[in-house]
Amino acid sequence: QVHLVESGGGVVQPGEFLRLSCVASGFTFSSYGMHWVRQAPGKGLDWVAFIRDNGNAKYYADSVKGRFTISRDNSKNTLYLQMNSLRADDTAVYYCVTTDSTSWGLFDHWGQGILVTVSS
């Protein structure tokens, strides 16, 4: 059974940083690409970043490019999202998501989400 547990969220001021972690279990983590997806309060789903299974390919939403960095440690079954220069519009629940087995671009299993609040 796939299990994804996010941590590292919280309340920060604009311009500060946070690092989210996602510990995966119940599947072969090193064989799957992973995504971060977020949902701001009252808004829809917003894809943030992707990393392929071996970490050699990464893609980002335009809104976070240059500020956020996705990474993974397959030896620890852990996905990360380093978020720098945070802005108020980064406030959202952040989800760790596995790719579907058929395509990097599809979303399969989701974590429970972690809240990030950026406020002065």
Added chain:
Amino acid sequence: EVVMTQSPATLSVSPGESVTLSCRASQSVATLLAWYQRQPGQAPRLLIYGRSTRATGIPARFSGSGSGTEFTLTINSLQSEDFAVYYCQQYNNWPLTFGGGTKVEI
């Protein structure tokens, strides 16, 4: 980036009825279009991918169609568990993008 636009924002229907949800892309995404269902308090669930292929375990009352820039999701004979928010998503281009969602309510 490819902008995905869903309509309508909200659909009010009764159980047993059928509904059609629309999704438009700002440029062609070929057939690389997916639909997700999000029920309150739950994670999104993949319903349809490749424009019309149902994901594992998805009942036949869900069907997808379209290509290029215009896509639809049809739900026949709505069940109580189908009242949810539905999102379309393109995966033809990076960055991946979602539509704003359509809420199907009673």
